[in-house]
Amino acid sequence: MTRVSSHSAPQFAAARAVWQNLGLPGLIDVHTHFMPPNVLRKVRNHFDALGGLWPLTYRGNEDECLALLRGFGVRHFTALSYPHRPDMAAWLNGWAGGFADRTPDCLRSATFYPEPDAHDYVSAALQAGARVFKAHLQVGGYDPRDPLLSDVWGTLADSGTPVVVHCGSGPEPGRFTGPGPFAEVLGEHPRLTAVIAHAGAPEYTAFLDLAERYDRVHLDTTMVFTDFAEARAPFPSDALPRLADLHDRVLLGTDFPNIPYHYPEQLHALAGLGLSPDWLRAVLHGNAARLFGL
Template sequence: MTLAGITPPGEDLRDEDLPALAAALGIPGFFDVHVHFLPPRVMDKVWSYFDAVGPLTGRPWPIRYRQPVDERVEQLGRMGVLRYSALPYAHKPGISEFLNDWAAGFADSFGNALRSATFYPEPEAGSYVRRSITDGVEIFKTHLQVGDFDPTDPYLDPVWGAIADAQVPVVVHAGSGPAPGTYTGPELIGRVLAAYPTLPMIVAHMGIPEYEDFLGLAERYVNVRLDTTMVFTDFTEETAPYPRDLLPRLRDLQPKVLLGTDFPNIPYAYAHQVEALARLDLGDAWLRDVLWHNGLRLFDA
């Protein structure tokens, strides 16, 4: 995709340019499967962690979109992001149901948001996950690095089983970036997929930095997909560049790659993620699917 005529010569793509880019591609806007909306007090704690250059980041990470909830929703709309997730994630036992209730209310208030939920390995996890599914949840999120738990924990057996049966996609941060965790990497989550081969998993951040391993899981399992969150951006390329020899395989996975950004918790403009995908030069059809059609097919079919 050439950005000629959308941005001034020599200038980066800006947030305000995104609707024009969508129009040039012939899509109505963008479908972002990796956006975070959390209860304000929880989000403030997340932002404080980034401000303090926490050990999982290890580098300055200025939050670009530090706005109240309503203003962030409006920001997405101005950029042409027509559908997006909320993706709460539990970092300890006992908070998933609180986060899920808040996320359900958020989706009720903002109709473009996917109804999102989370879980943690605890005795009641199977029950509240099944209840979320009955209540119409559209996407789950779990974070092995922040939660510091083993995805093969027996408490999660009814969770993975319910998600596989209901075919509700789950975004899983299993890669070892930005810093390895006790249970990150492809091995343990690979065991989950071997046990639940139809699990509709979306690999967050394309599995950074174990890109090839997670690409292989997407090739092997019919319902495993990859989201682009932060990958290919200048920020990530500095420390975990995506191997260019994998791009032909990524192009072949066109139906399984989904736009993700980590909005609002990103240290650069939202448009930079889209520009980073465009400059891969994998073809307009690939870009249209990643930015819009693949999300639409998965969630709004």
């Protein structure tokens, strides 16, 4: 059994107090990252190169990060990874499949990139039991409307498999970020089960529009409402009633372990919104439990 630092005990207590006070069995976090070690190392190097703008709080190895999540009370989570070039996604999917096989509380995760064999390896991942996909338009730098992805989106829509899509322009805009390109994908595939990462930051209201227009579009809370995010891309206070109305389609996400603060801060930020206990119960557990049949 992997041991974690005694310094983690206060964090465990702070996280558990939130969901225990709501009478929940724990948390479901739909936006966490487990990757091949060489890929994770490059991700950490990227954040380190920012010169302290995004100091990583958690730097443990795979087993240590798993122990932390479980210590917080996370019952199910994801292993989201994302390619930035061709001939990478199928390899990432193979690694993620092996990770899920040895980590039963992880939702089997997969990804894709616009390339000729994308539909084939996405179909193979689905047949192998993939339950969630990740698309990162900023890091990948690709157009979600690329014809090479048309059958991918269609297959995922038909299967009802959720796709966590980073399509907002935060933290830095990309060529195909912002609501416009992905809105066109939804127009072509209106039954796609999409989870908009970071609630679409910083274009929150535009992505709320999409969630209200398409009943299979969800939002995840990744980093939203934390002090770190509010200083850079504050959520408009007048949009909170709209978020409350989407009580059944907002999901807990955190970006763990690649976050510049302690994990409980995300939970406290959501609890501090002053929305109803039923809303918070749904966000922290119920909505994801229903979406993934947990």
